[in-house]
Amino acid sequence: MTATTDPAASGAGRFGFTKDQVIQEWGFDDDVDHALRDELADExxxxxxxxxxxxxxxxxxxxxxxxxxxxxxxxxxLVDAASTLEDSGLIWVLVPKMGSAGHVSTADIGEAAQTAGLQPTTSLSAAPGWLGVRLSAPGRGK
Known part of the structure; x- marks a missing residue:
């Protein structure tokens, strides 16, 4: 699977998700972007x-x-999330955007990803208030 992170793409396509994929969600809470969740599930x-x-x-x-x-x-x-993925699976870490309460720097995400055997490959504005950082294992998601 090749991820499409074209900013002009919409919804699931810009994350590299395709029809009928099973997407596991971690860290759900009341503050998540429900419109993004619905869009991903619909697409x-x-x-x-x-x-x-x-x-x-x-x-x-x-x-x-x-x-x-x-x-x-x-x-x-991240280790838990990666352990259930198919070989070509991707993980997107969604964090509050810079300047928002709870923001986590991309450097911190990259450090945690590296220790978990993953590498950040790209980032995008996932939703209003949320930044997405794409992670893959070496050899995955190319």
Missing amino acids: VGVELVDEDYGDVTDSAIVWWRGSDGDSTDLEDL
Whole structure:
């Protein structure tokens, strides 16, 4: 699977998600962007599955805020999210945008990703108030 991160693309396409993919969601809370969640589910045609989903997934989104823990907690969560992915699966870490409460720097995400065996590849404005950072394992998502 090749991710499409063309800013002109809409919804699931700009994240590299395609029809019928199972997307596992981590870190859901009241502050997530519900319009983005709905858009992703509508475009792939499958509801997002939660952290307790017990099968292999195609991709994942991780909502992460500074108040969710330190870099070790993010590393642990990324390892968990990656452990259920198909070989070509991607993980998107969604954090509050710079200047917002709970913002996490892309450098911190990159450090946690590296320790978890992942690498950041691109970022985009995921939704109003949310920045998305795309992660893949070496050899994945090319």
